[in-house]
Amino acid sequence: MNIQTERGRSTAPDWTMSMFVGQRDDVIRSLGHIKRRWRLVLAILVAVVLATTFIVLQMPPRYTAEAKILVDPRSARFLEEQTPTMPGMLVDRESIESEIQIITSRQLAARLVDRLNLIEIPEFNAELATPSFINVAAWTAQARAYLERTFGIGGDTEVETGIDPDARIRSKVIDAFSKNLSAVREGQSRVITVSMTAKNPVRAAEIANAVSEYYLVDHLDNKLAQRRRTSKWLEQRLAELKTAVAASERAVEDYRRATGLFETQDDFGRVQRLDTQQLTKTNSELIDARADRTHLEAKLREAEASRSRGQEDVPEVISSNVVAQLRAQETRATQRVADLQSDYGPRHPRLIAAENELVEIRTNIKKEIARIIAGMRNEVARARARESALETAVKQFERKTADQNSRQIRLNELAREAEANQQILEQFMSQTKQIAARQALQEPDSRIIAYAEPPVTPSWPKKQLILLVAALGALMLGSALVLFLERVNSAVRTESDVEEATGLRVVGVIPSMGRRRSGASLTRAIVKHPSSHFAEAMRSVHTSLLMDPSGTPPKSILITSAYPGEGKSTVAACFARAVADQGLRVAIIDADLRRPQIAKIFGLGDKPGLSDLLLRQASLQDVLHAEKGATLCVIPSGSKKSAPANLLAGDGLSSLFAKLSEHFDLIVVDTPPVLVVSDALLVCRHVDSTAMIVRWNDTGREDVLKGVRQLREVGANIRGIILNVVKMRDYAGYSYSKPNAYMRAYSRYYRS
Template identity: 30%
Template sequence: MNQLPDRVRGRRRVVARERVVALDPMPYVPPEREQDFLETLRRLWRHRYLIIGCAVFLGGTAAAVAMSMPSMYVAESRVQVGVPPVRYLNVEAIVSDVSPDQERVTNEGFVIQSRDLAKQVINRLNLVKDPEFNPELQTPSRWSRYTDIGQLVPKSWLAWLKGIKGGGEDKAPSAIDPVAARDSHMIDVLLSRVDVSVLGRSHVLGIKVSSANPQTAAAISNALADIYLDYQRQEKVKASERVEKFLTGRISELREQVRKSDQAVEEYRKRYGLYKGQSSGVTSQQLTELNTQLIQAQTAKTEAESRLAEAQALRKGGMGGESVPEVLRSSLVSSLKQQQADAERKAAELAAAYGPRHPLIINARSEIANIRARVAAEVAKVIDGLAREARAAEARYDAIAQSFDQLKGQMGNVNERAIELDALERDAAVNRNLLEAMLNRAKQTIGTEEIQQANAKLVSPASMPAGPSFPPKALLVFLGAVGGILVGAAVALMREGADRTFRRADQIVAATGLPVIAMVPQLTGGTPPQVHVLRKPTSPFSESLRRLHIGLELSEVAESPKTILVTSATPAEGKSVLVASLGRLLASNGKRILLVDCDWRCPKLHQLFRCSNRNGLAGLLTSETAALDDFVHHDALSGVDVVTAGEWTPQSTHLLTSERMRIVLDALAPDYDQIILDTPPVLVGAEVLAFTRMVEKVVFVVRWGHTRREATLEGLKQVIEAQADVAGVVMSRVVPKQYKQYAYGHASYEYARPVMARIG
């Protein structure tokens, strides 16, 4: 090879891009690939074993639970709530009790399920002798040996746990009443068997009691209804007695309060000579006007302080005062900036013709410095004016606020005595109204204890049920199986919906409109892919790389592309391994291939080919007299040439997108059949977009089942907006066994380029 010439002798191919792809925020889905019913069935079929397992598990669990549950009988009695009692003194009260609201009916249902009524039912029916409700009479069931965990725990541990639960205090055995504990447990058992509900939209409560004995269920339901009716009447009698006692004492107190409040009003009027009709209208108007002015002054103060704070923040943040809005609106500053731009342009023109010490250059620099000083002075004046404006607004706000406070004090003194008089008069009126109300109520309540009756009645007593109503074993098994199917289907659809990656070639075609020119399988075992293509040139992995090469050849009608760029959206998509494997495969077939590692952030080619990374692309671009042979590494196994990334520095990375990079590619093109560039991911390195203008074709790599669709579409969007000629997409690291579940008989490889669709 010759040394890199100063001017390019080779021709530069101009890529004609006749159409620009429209990019939308949402992915475009052709009508033929919409998610219809058949697509949903296919998704469920992929997870059929999961769905069947959930159905079998939940159905078997429901069957086991249903078989272990004892049969229960349910008896129901019905009580109507809101029956109007006989009233002799107040007809309006009778009418109001005819139609109680739904909330009241619900509250009465909670009363029926109270612990007091349950205790009375236990005592009346002598349920202490019933083993179903008394735990002391129960015998261990056949399931107790499997469900009682206490049998497996040592007694010392149980005693220690009980001590912690009781706070560590030593209690005497006499402190715990075994009878009270037994009664409390029986009440809990009884209430767990009682269900009180409202029948439809009526005022009738249904009292359902479940029990293993049908006679016991009917007896408990009827006893609970009778005790509730008696309890309601007793509560009304007690309430009447409490009201009568309260009214008698309250009336005597109110009489004394009315006398004292009337006397206090008259004495206050005489002492200060107050009459109604006095007002403070003028003072109130002044206070309103000052309030309006105060709001305006506060707004002006806030605006001035915000403008000053913004200007000071910009100067402290290192942005300079030139970005202050007031400075930008200044015509003088704009004129000086225009003069500065003209002077800098003139200095740049002189610098191109003369040396740095030429008198004209020195004068131009002096002129630029003077203009910059004048700009800085004008900016300082504008900021100082903002500070004076803020101080003036603050002084005006303080003066108005002081006048406002003085007027408020004056207003308070004027109205203070009138307000106190109004308060005294209101207290006197309230006391008189309370006294009249108490007297009227006392006349109605005296002697009503003897005629009180419950506002409910027993509509239908409970009868002994003919058969068990719980549990519905067949229904439980059916619901368990159906629930298992639904749970399995929901889990399967959630797993499918959470998969935001590409699994099929037609998904990429539908979302991007670009063809999938190759699907490269993932290799298993210890052989590296770049070695596998040499050892097994007829393997599926090698064939997929040949498909990629043929796809690139067919992407151009006139001639094969000379320079090819391989990129991806994100890291870890197998891009570098793909480039190394493709280069070795083509070189072993007799082609002259050059691989260039342009990923200076994470270079890989020198590791894959086990060569030095010292003399690479970085040295080739920075050296003025570079010999190409010193920077090209020859692979003895396949004959492919490699240009590694080299040792880059942050100061020299701009050379990747410079004109010198284009010159290097044009100088290398005549010596090779194809030059393949391994570039950084699009979403990581911005220089990839500039590389796309230097090559003939771009290959976009997407990792199967790994790269998210949003990242892929965003990367392709940036590449296409850079007017790159994208040959197609390559799906890398495809798992063949898993791919069969998503294929549905679709072809794995597509060569024909469809009509360009939208990318979202």
């Protein structure tokens, strides 16, 4: 996440920046390590390049010849239509890869080895090759053959495993041939590049061409064999299919005859079963019968209703000839009765006879109407009987049709099986004719578009590339070795090393002045060259040691180290000289009673010193030896004693420091190494502060920590660590992100 600033802009978190800076510093520090040990990296680079050059010059040149094959699908167009029996050759990525596997197959390689007699060529048969300096395989084969001939060693293995020696040699030759043969696809095209690598360029071209040609011949042979196998299989399959088609058709007819599922065509040409036709026809008749019955019942109901109303307007009555004649008679009889009533009285015989005739005619009309209605009832009854009979017939036909439908399912299955067999038979017959037509035209699906020619330049070894890779590998190896050595080196080199190991700060960095410079010459150099970087380093140590957080500068400073040889005595003497040159009164005490160096540095010889004072064999005035200017006084170690620790453990040191503090501004004490003897632990209790000398890039962190821990255990006030004999250029590389800039500023400042 970004943290919003007061102005509304986002800034990266502190940890992100610190991580980036840390990574950058790690990279710069690693480059500095490599730069400091550039001689080691250069030595490894030169050694590897020389060795690689020698090996490359010993390598025999190898030549690679290339032939190109085009996988052409045009000759296989008749197979483009996919069928279940013989799928088409689709030239896609998988097909090209398959052809590459065929070209590089072991089977094809074995045939070519036998055909070209490569077993007799030493290049492929390692047992025939002449051993060279770098031909390990030839040396191994020759050694194995010699052991087998001389001592019989290694010969039983082949017998035990049942492998014939000639077969073993042939297998190795095939392996060597396959190793030098390769085939790759050219981009996304259908072109395959066949490459052969050999020591002889002519042989490489001949083998590449032989591989290409043999691949085409082998491909054509396989194609012919495949077509023969396909034709034979199709013929067998055709015979089986013909038998299956005949059997399936016969099964259909037998089942149709057994179940009665016969079919006919209607007037519209539609094919239907007989039972279905009968059901359809009967159902149609039933529909007509129901319509007739309904119509007759309606007419009957109308006639009966008219009769009940006394009306005779029913169509059947009106259309009846008998009723019409009776109506005519009724009309005439009615007219006659009317005429007689006007002429005669009601009892006249003629009138009575005429009325009786009219009544009889009307009676006959009613009887005729009743007869007509009775006839209508009979027609309705017949219609109902016919309808019932047709319903019974329809139900019977429906049951029969249902039974036939269940049988029709099986019949349909048999018919579909027969139809499928017939289609497969027709398809196979068509393919058989196509293959037979193509048998005379046998063309390979591939062709050679470029024959291999003997190469002019060798393909191996690529000397420049090998030397470049070797140089890069040597640089990486040298850099890794340098970083490993830097990682396993636990010597103190930077201020951060001191702080991480001890928690103390570095109060001074003393530059190296050369191995031949003695302590005496260095003390004199401070006087002669007060502006030198060595003198400035001593004054910087003085300033750092006198800076106290409590505000009270120390009056006495003890200087010690973890081990001998770290330059503590020289630093103590030069430090005292540098402080004295600033006008302060300084006294330096050599408390190293075992291996004293202060007297030697200041040229005091065997003059009395600290041991004589502590044994009360000399006074303070006797052991104080003033230097030029009287601002520096030296108390040497004095005569050597057998028990220095006993002398330092007494109360004499306390009184000595008390007296010296009255006359001197600073007391410098040189003691033995902390990890060697305990003298420094005895003296540190009488001084105000302690400083430890650490030889740069020599003293280990654990040793420094042990020395500091021992001083702290006795209550010493350790003010800091002084790095001594520091190579400033290397120190800058360890301590600064821009060492070159630091060294330029450092040198420019002290030259001025």
